[in-house]
Amino acid sequence: MSNPPLSANSTILGIESSCDDTSAALLINGKIAANITASQDVHRKYGGVVPELASRAHQSHIIPVIQTALDTAGITIHQIDAIAVTQGPGLMGSLIVGVNTAKGLSLALKKPLIGVNHLHAHIAALYIEHDVVFPMLCLLVSGGHTQLIWAEAPGIYSLVGQTIDDAVGEAFDKGSKIMGMGYPGGPEIAHWSETGNDQFQKFPDSQTDSLDFSFSGIKTSLLYFLQKSQQRDPEFLATHRADVCASYQKALIDMLLKRVKKALKEFPAASIGLMGGVSANRLLRSEFATLGQTHQIPTYIPSFEYCTDNAAMIAQAGLYLGQQAQYMSMGALPYTRA
Ligand code: KG4
Ligand code: ZN
Numbered sequence: 001m002s003n004p005p006l007s008a009n010s011t012i013l014g015i016e017s018s019c020d021d022t023s024a025a026l027l028i029n030g031k032i033a034a035n036i037t038a039s040q041d042v043h044r045k046y047g048g049v050v051p052e053l054a055s056r057a058h059q060s061h062i063i064p065v066i067q068t069a070l071d072t073a074g075i076t077i078h079q080i081d082a083i084a085v086t087q088g089p090g091l092m093g094s095l096i097v098g099v100n101t102a103k104g105l106s107l108a109l110k111k112p113l114i115g116v117n118h119l120h121a122h123i124a125a126l127y128i129e130h131d132v133v134f135p136m137l138c139l140l141v142s143g144g145h146t147q148l149i150w151a152e153a154p155g156i157y158s159l160v161g162q163t164i165d166d167a168v169g170e171a172f173d174k175g176s177k178i179m180g181m182g183y184p185g186g187p188e189i190a191h192w193s194e195t196g197n198d199q200f201q202k203f204p205d206s207q208t209d210s211l212d213f214s215f216s217g218i219k220t221s222l223l224y225f226l227q228k229s230q231q232r233d234p235e236f237l238a239t240h241r242a243d244v245c246a247s248y249q250k251a252l253i254d255m256l257l258k259r260v261k262k263a264l265k266e267f268p269a270a271s272i273g274l275m276g277g278v279s280a281n282r283l284l285r286s287e288f289a290t291l292g293q294t295h296q297i298p299t300y301i302p303s304f305e306y307c308t309d310n311a312a313m314i315a316q317a318g319l320y321l322g323q324q325a326q327y328m329s330m331g332a333l334p335y336t337r338a
Contacts, residue, residue, distance in 0.1 A: 014315025018090025084318020161211025196246030
């Protein structure tokens with residue numbers, strides 16, 4: 001027998017394990033009652049996510065994280081109405097841990113299972129805190145994706161531009177690695193940028209005619225700039241780290257905003273939204289909000305806890321799917337590409 005649609009006040013357990021964060025959340029009566037995330041420090045020394053290590057860490061984190069979420073919300077597993085889980089895109093081994101845990105719970109508890117697209121969930125992060133006015137032009141910026149999305153309603157999305165090579169989060173991560181700094185690179189570069197001069201060095205914008213982005217060139221120009229400068233002065237990076245970070249960060253943000261401005265000329269947006277891990281960047285947040293003010297339309301940006309990967313956004317996206325009875329079958333597989 002097929003499951004009926006969920007009601008707006010359902011209790012949904014959200015599970016996220018697409019990359020290197022294991023997260024569980026509870027959405028109860030339209031409010032996030034718990035959002036618990038275990039990050040994986042094990043990748044730090046490699047300067048990026050090691051897929052096999054990520055799968056193993058998810059395996060050991062997932063049950064304690066779900067239990068902590070239930071304890072925080074003050075409910076038992078038997079009180080949930082449905083389970084929403086990230087189905088993709090992401091790392092296959094990581095997704096399998098979340099999807100199979102969710103399938104096991106669904107079978108054992110006889111509760112419906114909802115497969116959530118991770119990118120749609122980043123957009124749904126906005127619905128946790130805002131009554132969004134549509135149509136909304138979205139800038140989705142994460143470690144694996146950089147996309148401009150035209151959103152007409154929750155779940156009704158079309159892609160209007162995307163990166164043709166690296167994601168902007170990757171440009172932060174690789175830039176940090178080039179400068180001998182830690183992973184994830186975004187927070188490191190943002191931290192150093194606070195005391196730097198963003199006019200110190202001009203990094204070139206890759207020219208794309210469409211609304212697409214390209215970030216591989218700027219990363220290479222950072223590498224060559226540092227190699228040349230260090231040859232002249234071996235202490236160059238030690239002396240100018242903050243200035244280089246600030247200039248690099250500013251160039252990346254300018255490249256993002258240039259495309260958003262261009263898209264706003266083509267699309268009659270009633271609002272703009274920013275989401276994904278890179279939306280935790282303070283300079284990007286403030287410049288994006290200024291853009292909304294200039295266009296006199298509302299700007300939506302998630303609170304910090306809903307920017308990087310989290311299960312609250314999975315539960316929220318799951319609610320919309322469950323309300324339409326869009327459930328996942330037991331035979332459904334994770335998918336790795338958007
Ligand atoms: O959405 P997310 O948590 O995972 C993916 O779905 O990829 O995004 C992670 C990305 C990483 O590249 C990380 O460096 C970046 O978000 N990030 C930041 C900041 N915090 C996280 N980038 C710039 N500034 C930040 N403050
Ligand atoms: Zn993400």
